[in-house]
Amino acid sequence: MNAKANSLYISTILTPPQSPTTPQKHECAICKVSYKTKLGLTRHKNIIQKYNVQERLYTLPSEAISDFKAHLVYIIQSKLKGHFSQSGRQTISFPCLESLFFGVFKGYIHHYNYRSGNYKCLFQGPDTYTQVSNLFGNSNWGRKFFDNNQQTYIILFDARAEVEANQEDIFDSYGKKIPKNRLKKFKLPKLIVEWKYRRTNDAKDNKTSAAHLVYIIQSKLKGHFSQSGRQTISFPCLESLFFGVFKGYIHHYNYRSGNYKCLFQGPDTYTQVSNLFGNSNWGRKFFDNNQQTYIILFDARAEVEANQEDIFDSYGKKIPKNRLKKFKLPKLIVEWKYRRTNDAKDNKTSADYRYRYRFIKYIRFRSFLE
Numbered sequence: 001m002n003a004k005a006n007s008l009y010i011s012t013i014l015t016p017p018q019s020p021t022t023p024q025k026h027e028c029a030i031c032k033v034s035y036k037t038k039l040g041l042t043r044h045k046n047i048i049q050k051y052n053v054q055e056r057l058y059t060l061p062s063e064a065i066s067d068f069k070a071h072l073v074y075i076i077q078s079k080l081k082g083h084f085s086q087s088g089r090q091t092i093s094f095p096c097l098e099s100l101f102f103g104v105f106k107g108y109i110h111h112y113n114y115r116s117g118n119y120k121c122l123f124q125g126p127d128t129y130t131q132v133s134n135l136f137g138n139s140n141w142g143r144k145f146f147d148n149n150q151q152t153y154i155i156l157f158d159a160r161a162e163v164e165a166n167q168e169d170i171f172d173s174y175g176k177k178i179p180k181n182r183l184k185k186f187k188l189p190k191l192i193v194e195w196k197y198r199r200t201n202d203a204k205d206n207k208t209s210a211a212h213l214v215y216i217i218q219s220k221l222k223g224h225f226s227q228s229g230r231q232t233i234s235f236p237c238l239e240s241l242f243f244g245v246f247k248g249y250i251h252h253y254n255y256r257s258g259n260y261k262c263l264f265q266g267p268d269t270y271t272q273v274s275n276l277f278g279n280s281n282w283g284r285k286f287f288d289n290n291q292q293t294y295i296i297l298f299d300a301r302a303e304v305e306a307n308q309e310d311i312f313d314s315y316g317k318k319i320p321k322n323r324l325k326k327f328k329l330p331k332l333i334v335e336w337k338y339r340r341t342n343d344a345k346d347n348k349t350s351a352d353y354r355y356r357y358r359f360i361k362y363i364r365f366r367s368f369l370e
């Protein structure tokens with residue numbers, strides 16, 4: 001694998017619905033591309049079928065897939081606002097493992113680029129909302145209720161626009177033919193789900209992307225002194241993925257809130273985390289100008305200072321030891337937290353949603369010129 005990571009893009013249109021329409025001959029119902037012959041359409045469908053089989057990917061447990069579906073619903077819902085100003089096309093993008101994406105969307109992949117490794121799913125047409133509801137196992141995936149009896153929802157079908165886009169000949173009031181705008185078909189309301197590799201701009205390709213987490217951490221490493229000091233990264237993450245990576249290193253767990261905390265500090269910590277991630281460059285980044293940025297998890301001088309028992313000034317007067325120093329030593333804190341939605345009508349589904357976020361904090365993160 002190259003130094004690549006990945007992002008899931010979801011874009012859709014929020015507009016009001018109408019009623020059904022008739023399909024066209026040899027037209028792909030999903031992407032709306034027309035073929036001259038039936039064979040052309042069949043060939044298109046056969047190619048698509050192959051996109052939905054990816055044997056090189058490992059199969060995740062069904063629990064992880066259903067967790068991720070609930071997680072996706074949460075992310076989509078968090079974008080639904082109770083304001084007209086927020087209507088129209090919306091795009092959501094967030095880091096996502098390929099195997100998770102594939103686990104959820106296989107069977108619905110409509111484009112795959114063998115060279116770039118990017119995927120695309122299209123959902124449009126009168127039955128699409130229900131289709132996606134079945135896929136996510138949640139009929140409220142595209143609806144959100146607000147206190148003032150308002151409701152915001154995702155539209156995947158607009159019958160009037162559909163009729164207009166499909167009509168063959170348009171004539172104005174003088175009987176003059178108006179050229180049909182084929183683009184209209186491609187502008188119909190739909191849900192597009194894309195999964196894309198994203199390249200890092202790490203000059204030395206040190207195979208960082210093998211681990212998704214390493215990519216996310218590295219993307220935060222900048223080659224500027226202004227960026228040194230404590231850094232925090234936070235991104236959506238499934239509990240099962242967090243636990244799968246960090247089990248054995250969890251140092252706090254709150255049974256009530258369900259939050260976890262891991263602490264990494266001390267002279268051997270960098271190596272420990274390298275073993276955990278299977279990548280010794282997880283906290284280093286190389287830049288073109290021979291600069292290097294890296295994460296510091298141990299500072300010997302600060303450690304000695306924090307551990308000394310008695311401090312006396314030049315007059316022999318005891319200076320009270322600042323116990324806080326110990327807690328301010330460089331370290332890596334990895335937290336995984338639940339985050340609740342503010343959906344007003346708790347529409348019975350909230351138990352299924354696992355709104356959880358992990359926060360990664362680096363303490364001390366310095367840049368050095370070589």
Ligand SMILES: [Zn+2]
Pocket residue numbers: 028029030031032033044110
């Ligand atoms: Zn198609």
